[in-house]
Amino acid sequence: MRIGVVTFPGSLDDGDARRAVRLSGADDIALWHNDPDLHQVDAVILPGGFSYGDYLRAGAIARFAPVMESIVDAAGGGMPVLGICNGFQVLCEAHLLPGALVRNAHLHFRNRDQMLRVQSTTTAWTMNFTEGQEILIPVKNGEGRYVADEAVLDELESSDRVVARYVGGNPNGSSRDIAAIRNEAGNVVGIMPHPEHAVEALTGPSTDGMTFFASVLAHLGGKVGAEA
Structure with a gap:
């Protein structure tokens, strides 16, 4: 499987995302912001950082x-698309996901290990x-507070589109403790925390993040099997 990771000017975590892809067993493919060619990738990751x-x-x-x-x-x-932190912000700006990410409610940057509850599989x-x-x-974010109007939030809740919530404290004031959401089809996910930083016991607080990458490989493998 070929998973592309986009680099924008100001991307910080593209290298970490590509490493996570390799550790999952997939081929990591570098995608450049100014090149529209996706180079036959099977999925795409928009990484964290400060694009532009x-x-x-x-x-x-x-x-x-x-x-x-x-x-x-x-x-x-x-095509599966995962937006992490700044990538989540890009997905909202591109209208692939509803709502917006704005300045943290307490106006401070937050960098910590955070418990999440997976709401949607x-x-x-x-x-x-x-x-x-x-x-x-x-x-780790300064503009990680997810906001949307009540009608959108209610629709996300009722259609199983809240993917993960913060537990043990909300680090940025996100509406309804939302940490991740998906589109209606389930192929596009935006998440504010960083799963690519939790893929190795040596460097991460856990290896829980690897399941995001294992999941997309299982999804893609299932599609190939179905097509065959």
């Missing part, structure tokens, strides 16, 4: 990158989790 310096607002310029035009089209066709990126499973994943 977070000018205007986080993710606002990245949504217009040539590579994003291709990703939006591919996501519409069912009906996504390409979480199918190997158990619903209700609690996992430990690092979080």
Whole structure:
């Protein structure tokens, strides 16, 4: 399987995401923001960082990158896409996910190991989790507070589109403790914490993050099997 990781000017965690992809057993493919060619990847990760310096607002310029035009089209066709932290912000700006990520309610940057509860396993990126499973994943953000109007929040809740919630404290004031959401089809997921930083016992607080990558490989493998 070939999983592409996009590098924007200002990306910080693209190398970590590519390493996580390799550790999962997939081929990591570098995708460049200014190149619309997705190089025949099977899935895409938008990594954390400060794309284009977070000018205007986080993710606002990245949504217009040539590579994003291709990703939006591919996501519409069912390709799995995972946006991590800044990548989540880009997905919202590109209207692949509803709502927005804004400045943390307490106006401080937060960097800590964070417990999450997996709410939805009906996504390409979480199918190997158990619903209700609690996992430990690092979080680091200054504009990580997920917000949406009440109608959107109610729709996310009723349609099983809240993928994960913060437990043991909300680090940024996100509405309804939301840490991750998905699109209606379940192939696009945005998550504020960093699963790519929790894939090795040596360097992470856990290896819980690896299940995100294992899930998408299982999803892609299942698609190939179905097509065969």
